[in-house]
Amino acid sequence: MPARAPKPHAKDRDTIWQQIATTLRAEIAAGTPPPGGRLPSEAALAARFAVNRHTVRQGLGALAREGLIQIAQGRGSFVAEDVLDYAIGPRTRFSEWIRRHNREPGGQVLRLIEIRAEASVARGLDVAEGSPVILLERLGLADGRPVSLTTHHFPAALGAGLLDALRDQPGISAALAAIGIADYRRQVSRVTARPPTAEEAALLRIPRSRPLLVAENVNVDAAGRVVEFGLARYPTPRVQLVFEP
Amino acid sequence: MPARAPKPHAKDRDTIWQQIATTLRAEIAAGTPPPGGRLPSEAALAARFAVNRHTVRQGLGALAREGLIQIAQGRGSFVAEDVLDYAIGPRTRFSEWIRRHNREPGGQVLRLIEIRAEASVARGLDVAEGSPVILLERLGLADGRPVSLTTHHFPAALGAGLLDALRDQPGISAALAAIGIADYRRQVSRVTARPPTAEEAALLRIPRSRPLLVAENVNVDAAGRVVEFGLARYPTPRVQLVFEP
DNA sequence: ATGCATTTGTTCGTATGTATG
DNA sequence: GCATACATACGAACAAATGCA
Numbered sequence: 001m002p003a004r005a006p007k008p009h010a011k012d013r014d015t016i017w018q019q020i021a022t023t024l025r026a027e028i029a030a031g032t033p034p035p036g037g038r039l040p041s042e043a044a045l046a047a048r049f050a051v052n053r054h055t056v057r058q059g060l061g062a063l064a065r066e067g068l069i070q071i072a073q074g075r076g077s078f079v080a081e082d083v084l085d086y087a088i089g090p091r092t093r094f095s096e097w098i099r100r101h102n103r104e105p106g107g108q109v110l111r112l113i114e115i116r117a118e119a120s121v122a123r124g125l126d127v128a129e130g131s132p133v134i135l136l137e138r139l140g141l142a143d144g145r146p147v148s149l150t151t152h153h154f155p156a157a158l159g160a161g162l163l164d165a166l167r168d169q170p171g172i173s174a175a176l177a178a179i180g181i182a183d184y185r186r187q188v189s190r191v192t193a194r195p196p197t198a199e200e201a202a203l204l205r206i207p208r209s210r211p212l213l214v215a216e217n218v219n220v221d222a223a224g225r226v227v228e229f230g231l232a233r234y235p236t237p238r239v240q241l242v243f244e245p
Numbered sequence: 246m247p248a249r250a251p252k253p254h255a256k257d258r259d260t261i262w263q264q265i266a267t268t269l270r271a272e273i274a275a276g277t278p279p280p281g282g283r284l285p286s287e288a289a290l291a292a293r294f295a296v297n298r299h300t301v302r303q304g305l306g307a308l309a310r311e312g313l314i315q316i317a318q319g320r321g322s323f324v325a326e327d328v329l330d331y332a333i334g335p336r337t338r339f340s341e342w343i344r345r346h347n348r349e350p351g352g353q354v355l356r357l358i359e360i361r362a363e364a365s366v367a368r369g370l371d372v373a374e375g376s377p378v379i380l381l382e383r384l385g386l387a388d389g390r391p392v393s394l395t396t397h398h399f400p401a402a403l404g405a406g407l408l409d410a411l412r413d414q415p416g417i418s419a420a421l422a423a424i425g426i427a428d429y430r431r432q433v434s435r436v437t438a439r440p441p442t443a444e445e446a447a448l449l450r451i452p453r454s455r456p457l458l459v460a461e462n463v464n465v466d467a468a469g470r471v472v473e474f475g476l477a478r479y480p481t482p483r484v485q486l487v488f489e490p
Numbered sequence: 491a492t493g494c495a496t497t498t499g500t501t502c503g504t505a506t507g508t509a510t511g
Numbered sequence: 512g513c514a515t516a517c518a519t520a521c522g523a524a525c526a527a528a529t530g531c532a
Contacts (some may be wrong), residue, residue, distance in 0.1 A: 015519065042495060052521045057498085065364055073498045075529035085435070090490040190330070191486040193438030193456040211438040211456030211481075236456075241436040243488050245335040443528090 017058030020049055024063060028079050036238075039069065039077040084147055085242045086234065088215075089106055090185040093173055098142045110203075111229035112166055114156060121153050124218060125227035132156035134163055136172075139203055146204045147239055152230040176227065184227050190216040191241060197235070204235040262374050265294055269308060281451075281483070284314065284322040288342035330487045331479065333460075335430040336420055338444030343387045351386035355448075357411055359401060363383055366398050369463060377401035379408055379419075384448055391449045392484055397475040421472065429472050435461040436486060441478070449480040456481055 014022065024039070033039060046053040060077055063069045071077045076206045084101055086092070098105035111206065114134050122129040140148035152172065155163060159179035169175040176184060193211045201208045212233045219228040234241070269284070269467045278284060287305065291298040316322045329346055331337070343350035359379050367374040378398045385393035386394055397417065399407055404424035414420040421429060438456045446453045457478045464473040479486070 017519080043497080053498095054522090055520060058519085067365055071498070072529085074495065074496075074530080076529095083437075088488050088490065093449060186490055189488045189490075191458065191488070192484075193458050193481045195454065195456065209440065211440065213436065223387050236438045239437075243333050243434045243436070245333065245431055245434075 016049075016051055017062070020045070020051070020056060020059035021110045023049075024059065024131075028063075028068060033079050037079050039079070041076060049183050055089065062192065069187060081237050083240045084085065084142060084238060085240050087244065088186070088189055089244075092186065093171070094140055094148070095171060098140075098147070101142065103142035104144070105229070106144065108139050108141070109136065110139055111135060111137040112163070117153070121229060124216070124226075125153055125155050126226045127155050128159070129242045136166055143200050147234065149203055149233040150199060150230055151232075152228055154228055155226070159229060181221050181227055184219045184221045187218045187220045187226075193213045193236070196235075200233060203237075204233070206235045207239075213239065213241060260303075261294075261296055262300050262307070265290070265301060265304035266298070269304065270313065273308075279326050280324050280326045282324050284324065286321060304354045326482050328482060329387060329484045331484055332487045332489065333431070333434055334489075337431065338416070339385055339393070340416060342394070343385075345389065348387035349389070351389060353384050353386070354381065355384055356380060356382040357408070359408060359450075362398070366474060369461070369471075370398055370400050371471045372400050372402070379411065381411055390483075394445060394477065394478040395475055396446055396477075397473055399473055400471070403472060417473070423448060426466050426472055429464045429466045432463045432465045434463075434472075438481070441480075445478060449478070451480045451483075458484065460485060460486070 042053050042056050045056045064071050069077050095105040117131045117133045136152040138150050165178040167173040192214050196212045215232045217230045221227050287298050287301050290301045309316050314322050340350040362376045362378045381397040383395050410420040410423040436460050443458045460477045462475045466472050
């Protein structure tokens with residue numbers, strides 16, 4: 001005989017595992033644990049709700065099928081990240097992207113200097129190796145959380161005041177407009193993924209186990225001249241790239 | 246005075262390090278080591294060619310400047326991956342993609358069954374949860390090397406003979422054509438990246454440290470009806486996604 | 491490299507309430 | 512009332528994956 005008779009479930013009420021799912025759903029919606037955070041172990045939840053571990057698993061399984069959490073053997077259950085969709089279009093601008101998600105755009109300039117083009121940059125910008133280029137490195141924020149780490153290269157030949165414009169203007173579009181480039185568009189993006197360096201992981205606030213999405217972009221002006229060649233790094237799975245051909 | 250006088254090299258012949266570079270270049274072209282593979286250590290190469298390690302380093306440096314190999318301190322030298330550019334367009338087809346790179350397309354079906362749609366699939370296919378869907382899992386090969394692992398979902402309601410068509414026809418386009426869907430196009434792709442599972446790493450023959458590019462695709466027919474919802478996984482850095490808006 | 495602790499995944503068995511015929 | 516099938520719930524044990532010292 002078992003130590004305690006199993007509680008029957010009334011037919012007009014939710015089952016125990018449904019109640020557990022409802023409770024956890026509400027708590028996750030309230031932010032505990034936050035997106036990306038870990039739920040207590042199944043054993044801990046079983047103790048908290050005073051039920052068998054199987055019953056907890058039923059509830060967690062429901063949340064996982066809904067996509068609200070992800071369960072990983074040996075690691076635990078994790079609240080799904082709230083994904084920022086980055087639409088790769090010919091005219092995507094950082095601040096517009098963030099605002100479209102009802103987040104507060106922000107950013108900080110990490111580096112802004114003039115250097116000589118090395119081989120890969122020269123090829124991307126279609127200028128001679130060793131030509132003067134302006135390098136801008138920037139950390140993009142949405143609601144204060146890092147969502148992008150971008151390195152931009154501009155040919156210094158674009159205009160004498162570019163370095164100053166980039167320093168004074170809040171965004172790249174504004175800086176280019178200030179030196180007379182009213183419009184530009186994305187010509188091509190090459191996307192791959194790799195583990196972050198220690199520095200990248202620290203700046204983007206992700207564990208080193210999460211890969212980065214890496215996009216190599218070429219932007220051209222109305223005349224087809226290359227005005228920017230850049231490397232954008234996005235933390236996964238916080239950011240997702242979306243292409244609508 | 247040195248123990249042994251340095252051998253002069255005849256001016257009309259390659260230097261020793263150039264000969265070494267030439268030898269290694271030929272061997273790499275022949276596939277040993279294969280792309281992504283590790284070359285013997287500098288010490289081992291020095292022993293093999295009966296030269297000083299510095300001489301080997303000269304040769305390896307030349308190959309690295311060519312981009313044929315990558316040298317990583319403390320790890321070794323590795324043959325560069327031959328990157329396959331996957332152009333994400335509205336009508337990209339697997340076999341065309343591979344052939345455009347002058348590779349031999351191939352593939353093997355891992356699974357082909359009818360199941361019930363779970364939440365995420367139902368959302369992607371725009372059908373009710375639990376609806377019958379056909380699942381096709383396929384490993385894509387280029388010259389016998391794995392380049393993609395794709396899971397396709399088709400609404401069973403598309404046509405009664407779809408399962409048989411997918412079994413009998415060599416490709417997806419052909420199977421869809423066989424049940425009367427002459428044309429379809431990619432409506433949207435959502436791209437992210439994550440570490441591979443043990444199974445994915447084994448199938449795609451990559452170490453678990455290399456992330457996968459993961460693309461979620463929705464394909465629609467001429468009338469805008471969703472005919473396929475799929476998840477494509479590509480090994481990095483063997484495959485790169487290219488978008489030309 | 492190895493073992494250990496933690497956590498999820500799976501499979502036994504047992505018991506009870508609900509629905510069906 | 513009874514037999515049956517099914518979902519729910521509990522208990523125990525072991526397997527498999529992961530992270531860490």
